Amino acid sequence: MYVRYLEFLVLACIPGFVHAQSATQDCRAPRLNNGYLVPEEDTYNHDSKLTYSCDKGRKPAVEGWWATSTCHNGKWSPEPQCIDEKDCLAPNIPNAKYTENQSGWYEDGHTIRIRCNEGYVPKGRRVTTKCINGNWSSVLICEKSIHACSEPPQVPHAVIILQGFQDFFAPDTKLQYECEDGYTVEGAGNHKYVFCLSGNWTEGPVCSKVTELGAGLGGSAETGTGGTQTPPAGSGTQPEGGGSTGRGTSPAGGAAFCVLDPAIWNNYKLSKVEYIKEGEPKHIPCNWDGYFSLFQCINGELLYYTCCHVRDRERNLCP
Template identity: 55%
Template sequence: MCVSYLGFVFLIWFPGVLHAQSAAEPCPAPVLNGGYLVPKQDTYPDKTAVTYACDNGLKPAVEGWWATSTCQNGRWSHEPQCIDENYCLPPTITNGKYTENRNVQGQTIDITCNEGYEVKDRLITATCINQTWSSLPVCERSNNACVEPPQIPHAVILERYQEVFAANSRVRYGCKTGYTPNGRNTEIVTCSSGQWNGVPTCRK
């Protein structure tokens, strides 16, 4: 009797769990100035794709004269946007980001590299000329930055994983239960001139 009751409870509970795991948030209609959406709705279920185009003199902020964006658990895969047709499309800056400026020479961007990276050839700006960016700055790993810290037996790194660490970054190791840092080494290592200093060993 007890087994039958538990089976009944499981049958009722299990579909509810599946529903909770599969439920995804809908997306509100994006605000699109200077353009129109197809289909036009107040809200869109998850995984719904919308197509949009822009009015005369404008274009989507992605490649092509029309674009598609998809609802992904409450967020759009890219926010639909219309920009001046003479503007350049927003660039992708690997290992960096940019801020947009406007001046009498045209639309320009200033590049800032992520920690551990620096601009190549000291080029930090780009200008939009005839819908094309002049030479885009490149962010490359700094000579003083370090790659990921070395792996040591019986230890883990207690920091968020990243491929590059800026100079003077400090990273802490944690020895697994039953092990402690060996000798005069400490659990803290420091990035200096592209090398990790003070890497510990863990002993019982």
């Protein structure tokens, strides 16, 4: 007898044993106003189910005229409730958020306002619905925005930096590419970006194999002659954050200005040859609406920054 009692004490001191005991706790009969239980008992075993229904003028706080609840470790899930038949259950609106009642239901006359998830817009611009006599006044739908983008472009020898898989992306999404070892994007180190603009992705970067001659250049620009300059490979292929520099030469004779030739700088909206005075900052529009690049002529060399959206410039995120 003493040995068996000692064994019980040892088991009772083991955390797993205590948890196993508490995990099978029975439930007392739930208190249900304006309704009845089947079967009606004083206690119910763990994992057992009961069915309940409500009196005339009332309804369960779940779909249907009858409902079930399960005993789990001393608690009922969901808690049996009978509500007024004019009240409304929580609406199911995919891809939307709204203020939820803890009870899971809403009184007659209550109005909710939704906010669609990123990349979705309210269909027909409807964002509110009202509980009227047990039903919602309108069915709210959040649909995919026509300005959202599908899968981003695939780039050979590069991967996209993502937190997880996405089948589409919200407007203005910025995605970062990273070239694999041994490859680089000239003009931007080993990183490049694409933007989702009006349902389409801007052009992806090109990852080129690093050669012994170009290793360590980090995308430095080339220098032209005779008053023109050759832009770096891939310059302006898409808008991106941050700045980079390009080099050019002033016209022969050392005149104090630099030249932007549209035949060469074809990723910018240049209708004619632009002359930039020494030290003068000048914003040139990129091929993407709303994007500009800052150019400057310093000591006869052309300095430029990558394309930046006007909104980011207003927030001082780019020059």
